[in-house]
Amino acid sequence: MWNPTVSLALVVVSSIYAASATLHSQESKEGVLGAYDEKWISDPYYPSPWMNPQADGWEDAYMKAKDFVSQLNLLEKVNLTTGVGWENGPCVGNTGSVLRLGFKGFCNQDSPQGIRFADYVSAFTSGQLTAATFDRSLIYDRGHAMANEHKGKGITMQLGPVAGPLGRIPEGGRIWEGFAPDPVLTGIAIAETIKGIQDAGIVASAKHYIGNEQERFRQVSESADHGYNISETLSSNIDDKTLHELYLWPFADAVRAGVGSILCSYTQINNSYGCQNSKTLNNILKGELGFQGFVVSDWAGHQSGVSSALAGMDMSMPGDTAFDTGLSYFGANLTIALLNGTVPEWRLDDMAMRIMAAYFKVGNRIEDQPDVNFNSWTYDTYGYKYAYGSEDYEQVNGHVDVRGDHARLIREIAAKGTVLLKNNDGLPLKTPKFVAVVGEDAGPSLYGPNGCADRGCDNGTLAMGWGSGTSEFPYLITPDSAIQNQVLSYGGRYESVLDNWAEDSILTLVSKPEVTCIVFGNADSGEGFITVDGNWGDRNNLTLWRNADQVIQKVSSSCSNTIVVLHTVGPVLLTEWYNHPNITAIVWAGLPGQESGNSLVDILWGKVNPAGRSPFTWARQREDYGTDILYEPNNGNGPPQQAYSEGVYIDYRHFDKAGIDPIFEFGHGLSYTTFNYSNIRVIKRNVTKYEPTVGLTIKAPTFGNFSLNLSDYALPDAYPYPTAYIYPYLNNTSSLEAASMDPEYGRRDFIPPHAYESSPQPLLPAGDRSTSGGNRLLYEIMYEVIATITNTGDVAGDEVAQLYVALGGDNPPVQLRDFDRIHIKPGESATFSGSINRRDLSNWDVVSQNWVISDEPKKVFIGSSSRKLHLSAVLH
Ligand SMILES: *[C@@H]1O[C@H](CO)[C@@H](O)[C@H](O)[C@H]1NC(C)=O
Ligand SMILES: *[C@@H]1O[C@H](CO)[C@@H](O)[C@H](O)[C@H]1NC(C)=O
Ligand SMILES: *[C@@H]1O[C@H](CO)[C@@H](O)[C@H](O)[C@H]1NC(C)=O
Ligand SMILES: *[C@@H]1O[C@H](CO)[C@@H](O)[C@H](O)[C@H]1NC(C)=O
Ligand SMILES: *[C@@H]1O[C@H](CO)[C@@H](O)[C@H](O)[C@H]1NC(C)=O
Numbered sequence: 001m002w003n004p005t006v007s008l009a010l011v012v013v014s015s016i017y018a019a020s021a022t023l024h025s026q027e028s029k030e031g032v033l034g035a036y037d038e039k040w041i042s043d044p045y046y047p048s049p050w051m052n053p054q055a056d057g058w059e060d061a062y063m064k065a066k067d068f069v070s071q072l073n074l075l076e077k078v079n080l081t082t083g084v085g086w087e088n089g090p091c092v093g094n095t096g097s098v099l100r101l102g103f104k105g106f107c108n109q110d111s112p113q114g115i116r117f118a119d120y121v122s123a124f125t126s127g128q129l130t131a132a133t134f135d136r137s138l139i140y141d142r143g144h145a146m147a148n149e150h151k152g153k154g155i156t157m158q159l160g161p162v163a164g165p166l167g168r169i170p171e172g173g174r175i176w177e178g179f180a181p182d183p184v185l186t187g188i189a190i191a192e193t194i195k196g197i198q199d200a201g202i203v204a205s206a207k208h209y210i211g212n213e214q215e216r217f218r219q220v221s222e223s224a225d226h227g228y229n230i231s232e233t234l235s236s237n238i239d240d241k242t243l244h245e246l247y248l249w250p251f252a253d254a255v256r257a258g259v260g261s262i263l264c265s266y267t268q269i270n271n272s273y274g275c276q277n278s279k280t281l282n283n284i285l286k287g288e289l290g291f292q293g294f295v296v297s298d299w300a301g302h303q304s305g306v307s308s309a310l311a312g313m314d315m316s317m318p319g320d321t322a323f324d325t326g327l328s329y330f331g332a333n334l335t336i337a338l339l340n341g342t343v344p345e346w347r348l349d350d351m352a353m354r355i356m357a358a359y360f361k362v363g364n365r366i367e368d369q370p371d372v373n374f375n376s377w378t379y380d381t382y383g384y385k386y387a388y389g390s391e392d393y394e395q396v397n398g399h400v401d402v403r404g405d406h407a408r409l410i411r412e413i414a415a416k417g418t419v420l421l422k423n424n425d426g427l428p429l430k431t432p433k434f435v436a437v438v439g440e441d442a443g444p445s446l447y448g449p450n451g452c453a454d455r456g457c458d459n460g461t462l463a464m465g466w467g468s469g470t471s472e473f474p475y476l477i478t479p480d481s482a483i484q485n486q487v488l489s490y491g492g493r494y495e496s497v498l499d500n501w502a503e504d505s506i507l508t509l510v511s512k513p514e515v516t517c518i519v520f521g522n523a524d525s526g527e528g529f530i531t532v533d534g535n536w537g538d539r540n541n542l543t544l545w546r547n548a549d550q551v552i553q554k555v556s557s558s559c560s561n562t563i564v565v566l567h568t569v570g571p572v573l574l575t576e577w578y579n580h581p582n583i584t585a586i587v588w589a590g591l592p593g594q595e596s597g598n599s600l601v602d603i604l605w606g607k608v609n610p611a612g613r614s615p616f617t618w619a620r621q622r623e624d625y626g627t628d629i630l631y632e633p634n635n636g637n638g639p640p641q642q643a644y645s646e647g648v649y650i651d652y653r654h655f656d657k658a659g660i661d662p663i664f665e666f667g668h669g670l671s672y673t674t675f676n677y678s679n680i681r682v683i684k685r686n687v688t689k690y691e692p693t694v695g696l697t698i699k700a701p702t703f704g705n706f707s708l709n710l711s712d713y714a715l716p717d718a719y720p721y722p723t724a725y726i727y728p729y730l731n732n733t734s735s736l737e738a739a740s741m742d743p744e745y746g747r748r749d750f751i752p753p754h755a756y757e758s759s760p761q762p763l764l765p766a767g768d769r770s771t772s773g774g775n776r777l778l779y780e781i782m783y784e785v786i787a788t789i790t791n792t793g794d795v796a797g798d799e800v801a802q803l804y805v806a807l808g809g810d811n812p813p814v815q816l817r818d819f820d821r822i823h824i825k826p827g828e829s830a831t832f833s834g835s836i837n838r839r840d841l842s843n844w845d846v847v848s849q850n851w852v853i854s855d856e857p858k859k860v861f862i863g864s865s866s867r868k869l870h871l872s873a874v875l876h
């Protein structure tokens with residue numbers, strides 16, 4: 001039975017749009033949810049905050065959006081909000097158009113590391129390896145280069161960058177798509193990437209908002225394919241403080257950077273779906289963070305019509321209720337919801353305005369909107385315009401080469417992100433007489449670099465994970481070929497054995513006199529729609545794949561100069577061998593993309609002096625991380641419940657607090673030179689007093705009105721109807737009920753209290769009247785911290801100086817707050833200057849719903865990793 005003591009909140013925001021108020025669905029709701037702690041519900045928050053046309057940086061975009069949207073009729077506005085259906089256009093997501101005014105619609109395309117499903121594109125480094133550069137300008141450049149490629153293909157929006165997963169769980173399948181389990185490194189990286197993307201005229205879509213930390217159980221149908229019968233997707237149960245201090249932090253930076261779009265996730269947050277959670281979308285994203293762009297659903301993450309619109313979702317992707325049903329929660333249903341008054345007109349205007357403001361904000365002009373010149377569903381020159389139904393055969397691919405000179409940048413980022421974990425005089429190499437390379441991960445895949453769809457296998461050298469976060473390799477420089485070229489260039493001798501099970505050949509090779517051995521290993525993961533070697537997206541373990549641990553141990557027991565190179569999607573356990581005396585160096589090269597071998601040679605031979613820093617902690621044993629994948633449902637048939645009970649203590653925050661020694665800590669990385677840190681100085685800035693924001697928003701803007709004559713919404717006679725295409729038109733104009741085709745039409749409309757209010761609403765204390773990302777005073781710099789860094793070695797090199805704070809009380813012992821990558825010549829010194837703003841010193845106070853600086857004494861540290869904190873000072 002429905003338990004009447006459970007707050008209305010559960011009903012309002014729950015997943016079955018259900019949600020709704022009829023007693024019938026309340027009862028069934030309890031049935032499907034199963035048993036879970038009633039504390040994990042999401043409070044309702046309505047009305048959905050509307051645009052602020054005066055928001056800093058958005059004024060011009062909103063002016064242009066208003067000019068455009070004011071001319072639109074109801075159907076045209078709905079068209080902007082809804083995709084035309086899966087595989088019914090050239091891109092992975094295509095909205096309707098407004099052809100009358102020359103607007104061709106949005107082309108939304110994967111991925112965060114390059115363009116998916118297109119040819120003559122570049123395969124960039126993973127977000128994670130890019131973060132390891134700790135280099136803001138390289139991070140920006142990568143975003144810019146990726147977006148220039150998108151532009152050249154006619155794409156409007158790039159589906160990235162990623163801050164969810166943040167990396168709560170090292171086995172999490174997609175953590176390589178994002179940056180790092182540190183909110184500040186991820187926040188800086190996501191902001192720089194967004195600026196790079198949007199400066200090239202492409203809308204960025206920061207994803208997956210929020211609490212999307214594992215692949216298992218993210219979808220009901222995917223879970224069913226694996227034999228799990230769950231009624232709803234996994235719920236990430238996150239308390240308010242942890243959400244703000246950890247998972248929301250980088251999204252706040254994304255919003256502050258002016259991101260045009262945020263993509264909501266498949267998972268639930270406190271048992272309410274990510275794409276209709278009024279707490280996370282209305283309250284936190286659009287209210288507190290003042291997000292002015294639009295919320296787009298993850299593909300088929302849209303679960304309801306009226307509920308999701310009222311909860312703040314703006315664009316349905318790819319538009320259909322499930323792939324290729326031909327039905328939509330938006331489309332005709334949204335037209336109907338406006339006509340029957342269930343969704344207020346201002347909300348649709350807000351959706352259309354947000355979408356077009358994002359379009360204009362990045363510099364687009366409708367008059368020069370390019371045509372899309374590729375097709376996601378075939379690499380052939382000719383194919384179907386509507387791939388799903390194989391209709392309208394025409395030229396669909398222009399094979400436009402958009403790569404420019406990005407190879408150079410990719411090589412630079414891969415080399416500069418590569419982390420030298422251990423070095424006992426193994427590196428740099430000079431002109432070793434005889435180099436032996438061992439391991440499948442050094443060589444090519446027998447099936448070619450694109451041999452498996454969406455890179456869904458682990459063959460040959462690993463340069464990308466699998467899933468939608470991939471692109472097609474234009475080529476892949478293997479370590480085997482690049483190292484051979486290098487060795488031959490100075491007249492050396494070279495041999496490689498690329499079969500990880502060829503024990504005898506390996507032993508024979510590495511036992512030869514005067515040999516330098518380079519042995520490779522990898523570990524792969526990816527998105528949950530593909531399973532590789534039993535790994536359903538998330539990794540099953542933290543060891544190397546394909547026998548590589550055995551190979552490394554074999555080689556090191558016979559070769560006194562063994563260099564280990566790792567291509568992995570995250571941490572792996574090195575415990576068995578990292579300390580082996582014959583292992584003279586260990587290099588983590590992450591997922592380097594197309595220039596893999598070249599960038600590695602740059603590091604091994606010292607053309608680039610390594611300065612990459614580990615963007616995560618390397619534990620001795622899996623249990624040390626304190627978090628893990630939920631591998632089995634824990635709530636009967638109800639939504640699996642994932643408790644984020646560790647709070648903010650993930651990765652190094654956890655190791656430091658629990659006193660666990662890792663093998664290599666977050667931020668660790670060696671160089672071919674040495675640096676000395678000295679002379680820390682703290683400069684206190686004169687700051688204004690922190691004031692909670694008060695006052696009211698404007699009232700909900702709304703433009704034009706619409707006819708109630710149903711025949712005005714009929715599909716025009718002349719229009720084609722490709723199979724399973726989604727239009728905003730009504731097929732049946734006899735009644736709205738008939739047109740809706742919803743068996744529950746009119747019966748489950750529970751309208752949450754306040755959802756229709758359009759009068760000025762209170763601003764939130766942690767929000768701001770006009771800046772995006774929260775109260776502007778949060779970003780006021782309070783201290784500058786300066787130190788001198790001297791290159792005390794013989795070669796020039798980069799040093800990544802890291803600034804940490806200790807906030808005292810129940811806070812992580814140290815937390816990264818700023819960093820800089822500085823190039824210093826031997827014998828010379830440079831000044832590192834880091835800054836600390838108000839947010840950096842604050843905790844989220846759940847009572848005042850604001851950031852507060854505690855009375856605990858605070859310290860700062862400057863060092864070369866999270867545990868090599870060479871200098872410290874007290875903050876007064
Ligand atoms: C989830 O529930 C926790 C515990 O009640 C609460 O602190 C938090 O604010 C909720 N978050 C959301 C997004 O509903
Ligand atoms: C909606 O978009 C579709 C697909 O681009 C287009 O054919 C149709 O004309 C658009 N409808 C309106 C009313 O603009
Ligand atoms: C899944 O579980 C539900 C609820 O227990 C049950 O009604 C349904 O028959 C099950 N489906 C399958 C395919 O086992
Ligand atoms: C409208 O949405 C309902 C579900 O809410 C669905 O059953 C129906 O098929 C949809 N109608 C159209 C025309 O897509
Ligand atoms: C390719 O990789 C898959 C797993 O990713 C493995 O099962 C298969 O044996 C590999 N094939 C070759 C030829 O190495």
Ligand SMILES: *[C@@H]1O[C@H](CO)[C@@H](O)[C@H](O)[C@H]1NC(C)=O
Pocket residue numbers: 532533534535540541542543544545546547
């Ligand atoms: C870990 O998983 C990989 C990939 O499935 C597998 O090759 C390896 O043997 C596993 N390790 C252990 C210790 O089972």
Ligand SMILES: *[C@@H]1O[C@H](CO)[C@@H](O)[C@H](O)[C@H]1NC(C)=O
Pocket residue numbers: 556557558559560581582
């Ligand atoms: C190191 O390599 C040498 C061969 O050069 C071998 O004799 C020795 O046993 C190895 N050391 C260990 C600890 O395996």
Ligand SMILES: *[C@@H]1O[C@H](CO)[C@@H](O)[C@H](O)[C@H]1NC(C)=O
Pocket residue numbers: 686687
């Ligand atoms: C700090 O700023 C306040 C307000 O702007 C001003 O009154 C005060 O003189 C300043 N103090 C210093 C030390 O600059």
Ligand SMILES: *[C@@H]1O[C@H](CO)[C@@H](O)[C@H](O)[C@H]1NC(C)=O
Pocket residue numbers: 326327721724731741
């Ligand atoms: C609307 O009508 C077209 C043309 O008859 C048909 O192909 C399409 O499936 C219909 N759509 C819906 C949602 O009924």
Ligand SMILES: *[C@@H]1O[C@H](CO)[C@@H](O)[C@H](O)[C@H]1NC(C)=O
Pocket residue numbers: 305306332333334336337338340341342740742744745746747748749
């Ligand atoms: C209004 O239309 C929407 C979309 O078809 C539908 O879900 C809802 O039940 C309708 N409400 C009423 C009161 O007719």
